[in-house]
Amino acid sequence: MAVMTTMFVVAWLGAGPGDEPSKLAVAAAVETFTSTAPAGPVPKIAFEVHDITVASPDWRGKMLAQLEPVARQEGSAVWALDQKALADLLKYCQNDARCNVVQSPRMISNVGEPARMTNETSVKYVAHLKRVSDGPPNEGTHIAFVPEIGEVHDGIRVNVTSSQLKGQILFAKVAIEQNQVLAFLTTTYTEGVKPQSKDKEKEKDDPGVVKTSLLERLRPEHANAASINGTIQIPEVVSKRIEGEWMIPSEGALLVSMGPAPRRHDKGLRQSYQERLVAITARPAPEPPIVTVPAPAPAQSKAPATP
Numbered sequence: 377m378a379v380m381t382t383m384f385v386v387a388w389l390g391a392g393p394g395d396e397p398s399k400l401a402v403a404a405a406v407e408t409f410t411s412t413a414p415a416g417p418v419p420k421i422a423f424e425v426h427d428i429t430v431a432s433p434d435w436r437g438k439m440l441a442q443l444e445p446v447a448r449q450e451g452s453a454v455w456a457l458d459q460k461a462l463a464d465l466l467k468y469c470q471n472d473a474r475c476n477v478v479q480s481p482r483m484i485s486n487v488g489e490p491a492r493m494t495n496e497t498s499v500k501y502v503a504h505l506k507r508v509s510d511g512p513p514n515e516g517t518h519i520a521f522v523p524e525i526g527e528v529h530d531g532i533r534v535n536v537t538s539s540q541l542k543g544q545i546l547f548a549k550v551a552i553e554q555n556q557v558l559a560f561l562t563t564t565y566t567e568g569v570k571p572q573s574k575d576k577e578k579e580k581d582d583p584g585v586v587k588t589s590l591l592e593r594l595r596p597e598h599a600n601a602a603s604i605n606g607t608i609q610i611p612e613v614v615s616k617r618i619e620g621e622w623m624i625p626s627e628g629a630l631l632v633s634m635g636p637a638p639r640r641h642d643k644g645l646r647q648s649y650q651e652r653l654v655a656i657t658a659r660p661a662p663e664p665p666i667v668t669v670p671a672p673a674p675a676q677s678k679a680p681a682t683p
Contacts, residue, residue: 418486420661421546424479425493425534426466426629428653431474433636439465443631451635452618458628462655465631484661487539487546496531499557501609505565514568521565521606528611530557532634534654546626546658551619554634554652561610569602624658631655 436443442461446454457465469475483491503526509516532554539548616634624630634652 418488419541420484420486421539422659422661423483423485423491423493423536424657424659425483426653426655426657427478427480427495427532428465428469428655429476430469430651430653431472431649433649433651435465435468438468446622446630447620449618449620452616453633453635454618454620454622455631455633456623456625456628457631457655458625462629462631462657465653465655485536487541490538491536493534494531496529496533496555499528499530499611500525501528501560501611502526502607503609505606505608507567511570515570516567517570517572519567519569519604521604523606526609526611528557528613529555531555532652532654534656536656539658544626546624547621548624548656548658549619549621550630550632550656551617552632552634552654554616556614556616556637556650558612558614561612562607563610565606565608566603569604571602624656626659629655629657 439461442457442464444456446456448454466477469477478495480493480495483493485491502523504524506522506524507513507519508522509519511517532552535551535553537549537551539546541547614637616637618632618634622630632654634654636649636651
């Protein structure tokens with residue numbers, strides 16, 4: 377190491393073969409050399425996420441002694457669980473037909489790099505109507521509405537934006553977002569349509585042609601009251617977000633509750649309880665197996681046979 381450092385200093389300062397580098401130059405060179413030295417391999421972490429939906433708050437009472445509070449934000453809460461508590465929670469959900477559990481595939485990333493998991497559905501709706509007509513509102517004879525489609529997401533997004541090891545403990549910055557589509561409200565736009573002007577000369581030439589609409593034949597007193605309707609939708613969405621930097625237990629999970637949210641039934645007469653839970657686990661990722669390729673055998677040549 378000393379020889380390499382001295383040679384580096386000589387090349388850097390342009391000194392001759394007989395010159396001695398100063399102690400300050402040697403110290404600077406050593407610091408530069410060590411700062412540019414390649415670092416060791418970055419540990420890899422395997423993240424797994426359980427997206428859990430419970431239909432009752434009773435799980436909190438059953439597991440109170442196993443929940444270690446970590447943080448609270450508005451109606452959301454964060455706990456640390458050991459491995460047994462996580463298994464008990466999953467078993468509780470399996471025994472309740474109203475619960476739903478979705479497990480994500482393992483996400484492997486280097487310590488410090490982000491990881492992301494989503495479990496959501498895209499819901500499309502008629503957000504606006506583009507009016508196409510040959511005249512101003514209520515004065516056109518031809519009119520149509522072209523729907524403009526909007527999109528909302530119903531579900532959960534889990535983002536591990538960064539992580540770091542403090543000793544053997546993993547701390548991660550986590551942001552969780554939940555969108556819940558409760559219903560679609562509707563409203564109607566109505567516009568009158570003017571009847572087309574009749575060609576009197578053509579009627580004289582062809583008196584057998586009767587130019588009148590069905591509305592005129594049935595209700596002649598309201599012949600000019602034709603109209604067209606279009607419906608637009610307004611999504612009713614509840615959005616929640618929680619974020620922070622928390623320790624993820626090495627032998628358990630970080631459990632985050634987004635808080636209870638009512639979900640209306642189709643007729644809007646009753647409400648059912650629904651609470652979204654996110655359990656995040658982080659384990660050291662196994663090292664990939666090292667595949668060794670055997671070296672090819674040296675070619676062998678045979679001497680020609682002698683008669």
